Amino acid sequence: MDAFYASVEQRDHPACRGRPVIVGADPHGGRGRGVVSAASYEARTFGIHSALPISQAYRRCPEGVFLPVRMSHYQAVSAQIFQIFGRYTDLVEPLSLDEAFLDVTGSLRLFGSAEAIGRRIQAEILTETELRASVGIATNKFVAKVASDLRKPNGFVVVPPGQAAHFLQPLPIERLWGVGPKTAGRLRQMGLMTIGELAARPQLELAAALGPLGAHLWDLAQGIDVREVIPEEPAQSVGAETTFPEDTADPVRIRQTVLALSEGVARRLRVEAIQAGALTLKLRDETFQTQTRSVSLSEPTDQSQDIYRTALMLLERLPFSGRKVRLLGVTASRLSDLMGSGQQLSLEINPAGAKQRRLTEAVDRIHARFGKGAIRPASLLASS
Protein backbone atom coordinates (compact mmCIF):
# COMPACT_ATOMS: atom_id res chain seq x y z
CA MET A 1 0.00 0.00 0.00
CA ASP A 2 1.18 3.53 -0.72
CA ALA A 3 1.78 5.77 2.32
CA PHE A 4 -0.68 3.45 4.03
CA TYR A 5 -1.56 5.16 7.34
CA ALA A 6 -1.58 8.62 5.76
CA SER A 7 -3.73 7.45 2.84
CA VAL A 8 -6.27 5.89 5.21
CA GLU A 9 -6.50 9.18 7.11
CA GLN A 10 -6.95 11.20 3.91
CA ARG A 11 -9.65 8.81 2.79
CA ASP A 12 -11.47 9.08 6.13
CA HIS A 13 -11.04 12.86 6.45
CA PRO A 14 -11.75 14.49 3.06
CA ALA A 15 -10.53 17.84 4.42
CA CYS A 16 -7.03 16.30 4.58
CA ARG A 17 -6.94 15.32 0.91
CA GLY A 18 -4.39 17.27 -1.06
CA ARG A 19 -2.74 18.45 2.15
CA PRO A 20 0.49 17.32 3.80
CA VAL A 21 -0.58 14.66 6.34
CA ILE A 22 1.90 13.33 8.89
CA VAL A 23 0.88 10.33 10.98
CA GLY A 24 3.01 9.71 14.05
CA ALA A 25 3.94 11.09 17.44
CA ASP A 26 2.47 14.33 18.76
CA PRO A 27 4.79 17.13 17.54
CA HIS A 28 4.06 19.25 20.66
CA GLY A 29 4.86 22.45 18.84
CA GLY A 30 8.25 21.10 17.75
CA ARG A 31 9.23 19.54 21.09
CA GLY A 32 7.64 16.10 20.63
CA ARG A 33 9.83 13.00 21.05
CA GLY A 34 8.58 10.42 18.60
CA VAL A 35 9.03 9.86 14.89
CA VAL A 36 6.94 9.95 11.74
CA SER A 37 5.11 6.70 11.03
CA ALA A 38 3.80 7.68 7.62
CA ALA A 39 3.83 10.81 5.46
CA SER A 40 1.42 11.57 2.61
CA TYR A 41 2.94 12.32 -0.77
CA GLU A 42 2.17 16.02 -0.22
CA ALA A 43 4.18 15.89 3.03
CA ARG A 44 7.07 14.15 1.27
CA THR A 45 7.63 17.21 -0.90
CA PHE A 46 8.72 18.92 2.35
CA GLY A 47 11.36 16.24 2.89
CA ILE A 48 9.23 14.40 5.44
CA HIS A 49 9.43 10.60 5.49
CA SER A 50 8.82 7.75 7.92
CA ALA A 51 11.27 7.42 10.83
CA LEU A 52 12.07 11.15 10.67
CA PRO A 53 11.97 12.69 14.18
CA ILE A 54 8.58 14.36 14.57
CA SER A 55 10.23 17.58 15.79
CA GLN A 56 12.06 17.90 12.48
CA ALA A 57 8.91 17.12 10.54
CA TYR A 58 7.21 19.95 12.41
CA ARG A 59 10.01 22.34 11.57
CA ARG A 60 9.89 21.40 7.90
CA CYS A 61 6.13 21.80 7.63
CA PRO A 62 4.45 23.47 10.65
CA GLU A 63 1.23 23.92 8.62
CA GLY A 64 0.98 20.16 8.03
CA VAL A 65 -1.83 18.00 9.45
CA PHE A 66 -0.31 15.98 12.30
CA LEU A 67 -2.40 12.95 13.26
CA PRO A 68 -1.92 10.20 15.85
CA VAL A 69 -1.46 6.56 14.83
CA ARG A 70 -4.78 4.68 14.91
CA MET A 71 -3.32 1.21 14.80
CA SER A 72 -6.46 -0.82 15.39
CA HIS A 73 -8.17 1.09 12.58
CA TYR A 74 -5.34 0.35 10.15
CA GLN A 75 -5.49 -3.29 11.25
CA ALA A 76 -9.14 -3.42 10.24
CA VAL A 77 -8.38 -1.90 6.83
CA SER A 78 -5.48 -4.33 6.47
CA ALA A 79 -7.79 -7.28 7.12
CA GLN A 80 -10.04 -6.04 4.30
CA ILE A 81 -7.09 -5.94 1.89
CA PHE A 82 -5.80 -9.37 2.92
CA GLN A 83 -9.28 -10.71 2.32
CA ILE A 84 -8.93 -9.58 -1.31
CA PHE A 85 -5.56 -11.39 -1.58
CA GLY A 86 -7.26 -14.55 -0.35
CA ARG A 87 -9.51 -14.60 -3.41
CA TYR A 88 -6.51 -15.37 -5.63
CA THR A 89 -4.27 -17.67 -3.59
CA ASP A 90 -3.84 -19.28 -0.18
CA LEU A 91 -0.12 -18.61 -0.38
CA VAL A 92 -0.12 -15.13 1.17
CA GLU A 93 2.85 -14.15 3.33
CA PRO A 94 2.25 -10.95 5.29
CA LEU A 95 5.30 -8.73 5.58
CA SER A 96 3.53 -6.02 7.55
CA LEU A 97 0.04 -4.58 7.83
CA ASP A 98 0.25 -3.12 4.35
CA GLU A 99 2.47 -5.47 2.39
CA ALA A 100 2.43 -9.13 1.43
CA PHE A 101 3.93 -11.69 -0.91
CA LEU A 102 1.50 -13.73 -2.99
CA ASP A 103 2.58 -16.90 -4.78
CA VAL A 104 0.09 -17.15 -7.65
CA THR A 105 1.82 -20.03 -9.45
CA GLY A 106 -1.12 -22.31 -8.73
CA SER A 107 -3.73 -19.68 -9.63
CA LEU A 108 -2.73 -19.03 -13.24
CA ARG A 109 -5.07 -21.56 -14.81
CA LEU A 110 -8.03 -20.03 -13.01
CA PHE A 111 -7.22 -16.33 -13.40
CA GLY A 112 -4.84 -16.00 -16.35
CA SER A 113 -1.38 -14.43 -16.06
CA ALA A 114 0.30 -13.06 -12.95
CA GLU A 115 -0.06 -9.66 -14.52
CA ALA A 116 -3.81 -10.12 -14.92
CA ILE A 117 -4.07 -11.16 -11.27
CA GLY A 118 -2.01 -8.17 -10.17
CA ARG A 119 -4.23 -5.79 -12.13
CA ARG A 120 -7.37 -7.29 -10.65
CA ILE A 121 -6.07 -7.08 -7.09
CA GLN A 122 -4.98 -3.49 -7.56
CA ALA A 123 -8.39 -2.58 -9.00
CA GLU A 124 -10.36 -4.40 -6.30
CA ILE A 125 -8.35 -2.70 -3.55
CA LEU A 126 -9.13 0.67 -5.12
CA THR A 127 -12.87 0.08 -5.57
CA GLU A 128 -13.39 -1.62 -2.21
CA THR A 129 -11.15 0.55 0.01
CA GLU A 130 -10.52 3.71 -2.06
CA LEU A 131 -6.81 3.13 -1.45
CA ARG A 132 -3.95 2.79 -3.90
CA ALA A 133 -1.56 -0.12 -3.96
CA SER A 134 1.64 -0.79 -5.88
CA VAL A 135 2.31 -4.18 -7.45
CA GLY A 136 5.59 -5.88 -8.32
CA ILE A 137 5.64 -9.12 -10.29
CA ALA A 138 8.68 -11.36 -10.62
CA THR A 139 9.77 -14.96 -10.27
CA ASN A 140 10.95 -14.51 -6.67
CA LYS A 141 10.20 -12.52 -3.53
CA PHE A 142 13.15 -10.15 -3.49
CA VAL A 143 12.78 -8.99 -7.09
CA ALA A 144 9.00 -8.64 -6.71
CA LYS A 145 9.47 -6.45 -3.64
CA VAL A 146 11.99 -4.18 -5.32
CA ALA A 147 9.68 -3.96 -8.34
CA SER A 148 6.70 -3.00 -6.17
CA ASP A 149 8.69 -0.17 -4.53
CA LEU A 150 10.03 1.25 -7.76
CA ARG A 151 7.12 3.26 -9.17
CA LYS A 152 5.07 4.19 -6.10
CA PRO A 153 2.40 5.43 -5.86
CA ASN A 154 -0.02 3.27 -7.84
CA GLY A 155 2.92 1.44 -9.45
CA PHE A 156 2.79 -1.70 -11.54
CA VAL A 157 6.14 -3.20 -12.47
CA VAL A 158 6.68 -6.58 -14.11
CA VAL A 159 10.15 -8.12 -14.26
CA PRO A 160 10.01 -10.91 -16.84
CA PRO A 161 11.76 -14.24 -16.16
CA GLY A 162 15.47 -13.98 -16.88
CA GLN A 163 15.50 -10.20 -16.62
CA ALA A 164 16.07 -9.87 -12.86
CA ALA A 165 19.83 -9.18 -12.89
CA HIS A 166 19.46 -6.63 -15.66
CA PHE A 167 16.58 -4.97 -13.81
CA LEU A 168 18.54 -4.72 -10.54
CA GLN A 169 21.89 -3.71 -11.99
CA PRO A 170 21.54 0.13 -11.90
CA LEU A 171 19.86 0.28 -8.47
CA PRO A 172 21.79 1.45 -5.36
CA ILE A 173 22.99 -1.23 -2.93
CA GLU A 174 20.59 0.09 -0.26
CA ARG A 175 17.80 -1.54 -2.27
CA LEU A 176 19.15 -4.97 -1.31
CA TRP A 177 16.93 -6.41 1.37
CA GLY A 178 19.07 -6.69 4.50
CA VAL A 179 21.38 -3.80 3.64
CA GLY A 180 20.88 -1.02 6.16
CA PRO A 181 23.10 1.93 7.08
CA LYS A 182 25.90 -0.21 8.58
CA THR A 183 26.21 -2.71 5.76
CA ALA A 184 25.80 0.00 3.13
CA GLY A 185 28.76 1.83 4.67
CA ARG A 186 30.94 -1.29 4.51
CA LEU A 187 29.91 -1.99 0.93
CA ARG A 188 30.68 1.57 -0.12
CA GLN A 189 34.13 1.23 1.47
CA MET A 190 34.63 -1.72 -0.85
CA GLY A 191 33.81 0.63 -3.71
CA LEU A 192 30.36 -0.81 -4.31
CA MET A 193 27.60 1.67 -5.03
CA THR A 194 25.18 -0.24 -7.24
CA ILE A 195 23.75 -3.72 -7.21
CA GLY A 196 25.41 -4.36 -10.57
CA GLU A 197 28.84 -3.54 -9.14
CA LEU A 198 28.25 -5.94 -6.26
CA ALA A 199 27.04 -8.66 -8.62
CA ALA A 200 30.25 -8.33 -10.67
CA ARG A 201 32.53 -9.21 -7.73
CA PRO A 202 33.33 -12.84 -6.86
CA GLN A 203 30.88 -14.27 -4.33
CA LEU A 204 33.81 -15.43 -2.20
CA GLU A 205 34.98 -11.84 -1.81
CA LEU A 206 31.60 -10.81 -0.40
CA ALA A 207 31.50 -13.85 1.86
CA ALA A 208 35.00 -13.10 3.15
CA ALA A 209 34.08 -9.49 3.92
CA LEU A 210 30.58 -9.93 5.36
CA GLY A 211 30.21 -13.61 6.18
CA PRO A 212 27.03 -15.50 5.28
CA LEU A 213 25.22 -12.20 4.79
CA GLY A 214 27.70 -11.31 2.05
CA ALA A 215 27.08 -14.55 0.20
CA HIS A 216 23.33 -14.00 0.49
CA LEU A 217 23.57 -10.42 -0.81
CA TRP A 218 25.57 -11.63 -3.78
CA ASP A 219 22.77 -14.08 -4.61
CA LEU A 220 20.16 -11.31 -4.37
CA ALA A 221 22.28 -9.06 -6.59
CA GLN A 222 22.16 -11.76 -9.29
CA GLY A 223 18.39 -11.84 -8.91
CA ILE A 224 18.59 -15.20 -7.13
CA ASP A 225 16.22 -15.72 -4.18
CA VAL A 226 15.03 -19.24 -3.42
CA ARG A 227 12.96 -18.38 -0.35
CA GLU A 228 9.42 -19.71 -0.52
CA VAL A 229 6.26 -17.72 0.09
CA ILE A 230 5.20 -19.02 3.50
CA PRO A 231 1.70 -18.23 4.82
CA GLU A 232 1.44 -16.57 8.20
CA GLU A 233 3.42 -18.23 10.98
CA PRO A 234 2.78 -17.88 14.72
CA ALA A 235 4.61 -14.96 16.34
CA GLN A 236 8.01 -15.54 17.94
CA SER A 237 7.59 -12.78 20.51
CA VAL A 238 5.04 -10.37 21.95
CA GLY A 239 6.27 -7.14 23.46
CA ALA A 240 5.41 -3.62 24.54
CA GLU A 241 7.67 -0.65 25.06
CA THR A 242 7.22 3.02 25.78
CA THR A 243 9.30 6.16 25.75
CA PHE A 244 8.64 8.64 28.56
CA PRO A 245 7.54 12.14 27.51
CA GLU A 246 10.60 13.29 29.46
CA ASP A 247 13.43 11.20 30.95
CA THR A 248 12.74 10.14 34.53
CA ALA A 249 14.53 8.78 37.57
CA ASP A 250 11.35 8.43 39.65
CA PRO A 251 11.26 4.82 40.92
CA VAL A 252 7.49 4.89 41.43
CA ARG A 253 6.88 6.02 37.89
CA ILE A 254 9.30 3.41 36.59
CA ARG A 255 7.55 0.59 38.48
CA GLN A 256 4.12 1.79 37.36
CA THR A 257 5.30 1.75 33.77
CA VAL A 258 6.72 -1.74 34.10
CA LEU A 259 3.36 -2.82 35.55
CA ALA A 260 1.38 -1.25 32.70
CA LEU A 261 3.65 -2.84 30.09
CA SER A 262 3.44 -6.23 31.84
CA GLU A 263 -0.35 -6.04 31.96
CA GLY A 264 -0.48 -5.20 28.27
CA VAL A 265 1.80 -8.06 27.24
CA ALA A 266 -0.02 -10.54 29.48
CA ARG A 267 -3.40 -9.55 28.07
CA ARG A 268 -2.20 -10.06 24.52
CA LEU A 269 -0.83 -13.47 25.44
CA ARG A 270 -4.20 -14.47 26.87
CA VAL A 271 -6.13 -13.10 23.91
CA GLU A 272 -3.97 -15.19 21.58
CA ALA A 273 -4.05 -18.21 23.93
CA ILE A 274 -0.28 -18.43 24.17
CA GLN A 275 2.16 -18.37 27.06
CA ALA A 276 5.59 -16.89 27.62
CA GLY A 277 8.54 -19.20 28.25
CA ALA A 278 10.99 -16.33 28.56
CA LEU A 279 10.87 -12.63 29.40
CA THR A 280 13.08 -9.69 28.49
CA LEU A 281 13.25 -6.27 30.10
CA LYS A 282 14.68 -3.42 28.04
CA LEU A 283 15.92 -0.10 29.37
CA ARG A 284 17.21 2.85 27.38
CA ASP A 285 18.80 5.64 29.39
CA GLU A 286 19.08 9.38 28.75
CA THR A 287 22.29 8.82 26.76
CA PHE A 288 20.35 6.46 24.44
CA GLN A 289 22.36 3.49 25.70
CA THR A 290 20.14 0.40 25.62
CA GLN A 291 20.48 -2.63 27.87
CA THR A 292 18.43 -5.81 28.16
CA ARG A 293 18.13 -8.56 30.72
CA SER A 294 16.24 -11.78 30.07
CA VAL A 295 15.36 -15.07 31.75
CA SER A 296 13.85 -18.34 30.77
CA LEU A 297 10.95 -19.23 33.04
CA SER A 298 10.73 -22.53 34.86
CA GLU A 299 7.06 -22.56 33.92
CA PRO A 300 5.30 -20.75 31.04
CA THR A 301 2.84 -18.03 32.04
CA ASP A 302 0.24 -15.58 30.73
CA GLN A 303 -0.37 -13.95 34.12
CA SER A 304 0.27 -10.22 34.59
CA GLN A 305 1.56 -10.69 38.11
CA ASP A 306 4.15 -13.29 37.06
CA ILE A 307 5.35 -11.08 34.24
CA TYR A 308 5.43 -7.96 36.41
CA ARG A 309 7.36 -9.68 39.22
CA THR A 310 9.85 -11.13 36.75
CA ALA A 311 10.29 -7.80 34.97
CA LEU A 312 11.06 -6.07 38.31
CA MET A 313 13.59 -8.78 39.11
CA LEU A 314 15.24 -8.18 35.72
CA LEU A 315 15.22 -4.43 36.32
CA GLU A 316 17.16 -4.96 39.54
CA ARG A 317 19.75 -6.97 37.65
CA LEU A 318 20.76 -3.93 35.61
CA PRO A 319 23.73 -2.10 37.06
CA PHE A 320 22.75 1.18 38.71
CA SER A 321 24.04 3.95 36.45
CA GLY A 322 22.44 6.97 38.08
CA ARG A 323 21.23 7.99 34.63
CA LYS A 324 17.63 8.88 33.91
CA VAL A 325 15.44 6.42 32.05
CA ARG A 326 14.18 7.21 28.56
CA LEU A 327 12.45 3.97 27.54
CA LEU A 328 11.22 0.77 29.15
CA GLY A 329 10.10 -2.40 27.38
CA VAL A 330 8.80 -5.84 28.32
CA THR A 331 8.85 -8.69 25.79
CA ALA A 332 7.62 -12.28 26.04
CA SER A 333 9.29 -14.98 23.94
CA ARG A 334 9.61 -18.78 23.69
CA LEU A 335 5.92 -18.71 23.18
CA SER A 336 3.96 -21.91 23.53
CA ASP A 337 0.47 -22.79 22.51
CA LEU A 338 -1.91 -23.21 25.44
CA MET A 339 -3.34 -26.34 23.84
CA GLY A 340 -1.96 -29.61 25.14
CA SER A 341 1.12 -28.38 26.96
CA GLY A 342 0.50 -30.07 30.31
CA GLN A 343 0.31 -26.59 31.73
CA GLN A 344 -3.12 -26.93 33.31
CA LEU A 345 -2.02 -29.75 35.60
CA SER A 346 0.73 -27.81 37.31
CA LEU A 347 -1.58 -24.85 37.85
CA GLU A 348 -4.22 -27.02 39.48
CA ILE A 349 -1.86 -28.26 42.18
CA ASN A 350 -0.84 -24.72 43.05
CA PRO A 351 -3.67 -23.03 45.02
CA ALA A 352 -2.13 -19.55 44.82
CA GLY A 353 -1.73 -19.91 41.05
CA ALA A 354 -5.31 -21.12 40.66
CA LYS A 355 -6.61 -18.16 42.64
CA GLN A 356 -4.54 -15.73 40.62
CA ARG A 357 -5.84 -17.27 37.43
CA ARG A 358 -9.49 -16.92 38.52
CA LEU A 359 -8.83 -13.28 39.31
CA THR A 360 -7.31 -12.78 35.86
CA GLU A 361 -10.28 -14.45 34.21
CA ALA A 362 -12.65 -12.13 36.07
CA VAL A 363 -10.62 -9.09 35.00
CA ASP A 364 -10.64 -10.30 31.38
CA ARG A 365 -14.43 -10.69 31.51
CA ILE A 366 -14.82 -7.14 32.82
CA HIS A 367 -12.63 -5.92 29.95
CA ALA A 368 -14.65 -7.84 27.42
CA ARG A 369 -17.89 -6.39 28.73
CA PHE A 370 -17.00 -2.80 29.64
CA GLY A 371 -13.97 -2.10 27.50
CA LYS A 372 -10.26 -1.47 27.95
CA GLY A 373 -9.51 0.58 31.03
CA ALA A 374 -12.69 -0.42 32.83
CA ILE A 375 -10.56 -2.07 35.49
CA ARG A 376 -6.89 -1.71 36.28
CA PRO A 377 -4.43 -1.94 39.15
CA ALA A 378 -5.01 0.81 41.74
CA SER A 379 -1.42 1.97 41.33
CA LEU A 380 -2.17 2.89 37.72
CA LEU A 381 -5.40 4.79 38.41
CA ALA A 382 -3.85 8.25 38.41
CA SER A 383 -1.64 7.65 35.39
CA SER A 384 -4.33 7.76 32.74
Add this chain to the structure above:
DNA sequence: TCTGGGGTCCTAGGACCC
Protein backbone atom coordinates in the same frame (compact mmCIF):
# COMPACT_ATOMS: atom_id res chain seq x y z
C1' DT B 1 19.09 17.15 15.01
C1' DC B 2 17.45 13.61 17.71
C1' DT B 3 16.80 9.06 17.62
C1' DG B 4 8.87 5.21 18.15
C1' DG B 5 7.04 0.79 18.55
C1' DG B 6 6.12 -3.48 16.59
C1' DG B 7 8.80 -7.21 15.17
C1' DT B 8 12.67 -10.89 12.87
C1' DC B 9 17.05 -12.97 12.59
C1' DC B 10 22.02 -13.44 13.56
C1' DT B 11 26.31 -13.62 16.37
C1' DA B 12 29.21 -14.69 20.11
C1' DG B 13 30.70 -16.41 24.49
C1' DG B 14 29.89 -19.39 28.34
C1' DA B 15 27.75 -23.38 30.66
C1' DC B 16 26.88 -27.87 30.14
C1' DC B 17 26.56 -32.62 28.18
C1' DC B 18 28.41 -36.80 25.97
Add this chain to the structure above:
DNA sequence: TCTGGGGTCCTAGGACCC
Protein backbone atom coordinates in the same frame (compact mmCIF):
# COMPACT_ATOMS: atom_id res chain seq x y z
C1' DT C 1 48.32 -33.51 34.89
C1' DC C 2 46.34 -31.71 31.15
C1' DT C 3 42.62 -31.37 28.41
C1' DG C 4 39.39 -33.01 22.18
C1' DG C 5 35.44 -32.38 19.49
C1' DG C 6 30.73 -32.46 18.78
C1' DG C 7 26.58 -30.57 20.14
C1' DT C 8 22.65 -27.71 22.67
C1' DC C 9 20.88 -24.09 25.43
C1' DC C 10 21.09 -19.57 27.49
C1' DT C 11 21.87 -14.66 27.51
C1' DA C 12 23.15 -9.93 25.60
C1' DG C 13 23.56 -7.15 21.94
C1' DG C 14 23.04 -5.55 17.25
C1' DA C 15 21.39 -5.02 12.38
C1' DC C 16 17.52 -4.69 9.91
C1' DC C 17 12.52 -4.19 8.36
C1' DC C 18 7.89 -1.69 8.22
